[in-house]
Amino acid sequence: MLCLDNLRERFLQGNMRALAQSISLVEDNPELGAKFFSLLGLPQGNPRIIGITGPPGAGKSTLTAKLALALLARGERVALLLIDPSSPFSGGAILGDRIRMHELSGLSDVYIRSLSTRGSLGGLSAATARVLRLLQHGNFSTIILETVGTGQAETDVVMAVDAVVVVAVPGLGDDIQAMKAGIMEIADVFVVNKADRDGADRTKLQIEAILGMQEGRRVHPIQVVPTIATTGHGVDKLTQALDDHFAYVEQSGELARRREKRWHKEFSAYVANILLGDFFSWANSQGIGIMANADWAEIEVYGLAKQATAQYFTERMKRHVEED
Amino acid sequence: MMTEGMQIRVLVAKPGLDGHDRGAKVIARALRDAGMEVIYTGLRQTPEQIVEAALQEDVDVIGLSCLSGAHNHLFAQVIELLKKHHAEDILVVGGGVIPEEDIPLLKAQGVKEIFTPGTGTLAVVEFIKKHALPR
Numbered sequence: 001m002l003c004l005d006n007l008r009e010r011f012l013q014g015n016m017r018a019l020a021q022s023i024s025l026v027e028d029n030p031e032l033g034a035k036f037f038s039l040l041g042l043p044q045g046n047p048r049i050i051g052i053t054g055p056p057g058a059g060k061s062t063l064t065a066k067l068a069l070a071l072l073a074r075g076e077r078v079a080l081l082l083i084d085p086s087s088p089f090s091g092g093a094i095l096g097d098r099i100r101m102h103e104l105s106g107l108s109d110v111y112i113r114s115l116s117t118r119g120s121l122g123g124l125s126a127a128t129a130r131v132l133r134l135l136q137h138g139n140f141s142t143i144i145l146e147t148v149g150t151g152q153a154e155t156d157v158v159m160a161v162d163a164v165v166v167v168a169v170p171g172l173g174d175d176i177q178a179m180k181a182g183i184m185e186i187a188d189v190f191v192v193n194k195a196d197r198d199g200a201d202r203t204k205l206q207i208e209a210i211l212g213m214q215e216g217r218r219v220h221p222i223q224v225v226p227t228i229a230t231t232g233h234g235v236d237k238l239t240q241a242l243d244d245h246f247a248y249v250e251q252s253g254e255l256a257r258r259r260e261k262r263w264h265k266e267f268s269a270y271v272a273n274i275l276l277g278d279f280f281s282w283a284n285s286q287g288i289g290i291m292a293n294a295d296w297a298e299i300e301v302y303g304l305a306k307q308a309t310a311q312y313f314t315e316r317m318k319r320h321v322e323e324d
Numbered sequence: 325m326m327t328e329g330m331q332i333r334v335l336v337a338k339p340g341l342d343g344h345d346r347g348a349k350v351i352a353r354a355l356r357d358a359g360m361e362v363i364y365t366g367l368r369q370t371p372e373q374i375v376e377a378a379l380q381e382d383v384d385v386i387g388l389s390c391l392s393g394a395h396n397h398l399f400a401q402v403i404e405l406l407k408k409h410h411a412e413d414i415l416v417v418g419g420g421v422i423p424e425e426d427i428p429l430l431k432a433q434g435v436k437e438i439f440t441p442g443t444g445t446l447a448v449v450e451f452i453k454k455h456a457l458p459r
Contacts, residue, residue: 017409020379020382029330092355092358092359095362095363098363102366113380
């Protein structure tokens with residue numbers, strides 16, 4: 001078991017292994033993680049957090065590596081958080097995004113970490129918010145979060161970051177696909193990667209047309225940037241588009257609003273977790289309990305949930321009165 | 325499946341210049357199916373790259389796969405670099421085409437186990453579960 005004071009000391013000295021061990025700590029154990037956060041105090045830096053999302057095979061990892069290189073070249077310190085899915089059967093995972101990151105190895109101002117979703121379905125893991133918070137103590141100017149390959153509904157990333165880059169590729173379907181709610185709505189910057197392929201111009205035009213219809217919802221125009229991630233083509237334009245985005249959200253106050261929303265979301269997720277854990281420990285301590293008595297096939301599930309929750313609150317209140 | 329608490333994290337790495345990673349991929353899948361988080365970094369990695377990835381990813385185990393015959397040299401370098409970074413607590417195992425007579429030397433250097441062709445994946449899983457240190 002790690003000694004938290006010792007870990008904190010090494011972490012604050014900038015020891016890379018201590019950073020890695022701290023991430024494991026907050027990822028594995030929210031309770032110990034909370035203790036560690038209280039030792040760290042408030043973060044000193046104010047890194048930009050950028051999310052990269054898009055369908056599997058769109059080139060997210062390659063683009064992420066190229067974007068990181070561009071930021072490093074202008075003197076930034078960059079952390080990369082790469083999420084891959086866990087197996088629904090074993091809970092294990094193969095985390096393979098580093099394969100595309102070889103250009104970043106041996107560089108001192110970059111830190112790369114792979115995380116498994118550990119059963120979460122929104123494109124991130126339940127611990128991602130905590131890990132991002134920890135990285136804010138790590139003296140980075142930019143943190144890039146790469147989600148799992150996404151379909152249409154994995155939009156958790158929008159609540160976790162300051163800027164969302166949606167990576168599209170040519171040939172994934174007609175423009176109706178682009179009009180669907182969900183992933184197409186969350187972009188602050190669009191990338192059309194593999195821009196040397198047939199249909200790239202059309203994909204860009206289709207996205208721009210859809211964005212045109214949404215006008216009025218946002219003052220700041222969303223840029224659509226063609227890239228070829230394998231060669232790095234267009235990455236300078238992507239960097240510029242992100243700078244434009246940050247200039248806008250910082251000045252308009254939207255960045256502060258987003259960060260406040262993020263805080264609320266993390267807070268309510270923890271409340272839900274704590275309540276749920278307490279409910280089930282109560283339900284199990286009832287021995288037979290409502291749950292075990294129920295012949296599940298015969299019972300309307302929502303009604304039982306309401307009844308059980310009501311009983312839980314009544315008994316919890318009673319206990320509090322007795323304890324007082 | 326929702327998983328909580330710690331999971332064993334393993335770096336499966338291919339040091340050196342051989343271009344065959346089927347064995348490494350079979351092992352990676354077996355470890356995944358045993359509930360572990362496996363970081364795979366691809367072909368032709370230098371010992372420096374391997375140790376850097378192991379430290380950044382905070383792995384409990386490094387599995388080295390080498391088919392080129394350069395295992396004595398490459399595995400030893402990985403062990404040396406781990407020591408240099410005070411990370412000798414990370415369990416190192418190896419696999420690949422490795423002659424019997426090389427095994428005692430590799431183990432003396434600090435490789436905890438060598439799995440040669442024909443080893444069942446279950447044996448590798450069991451060994452790692454038994455020897456990976458709890459965090």
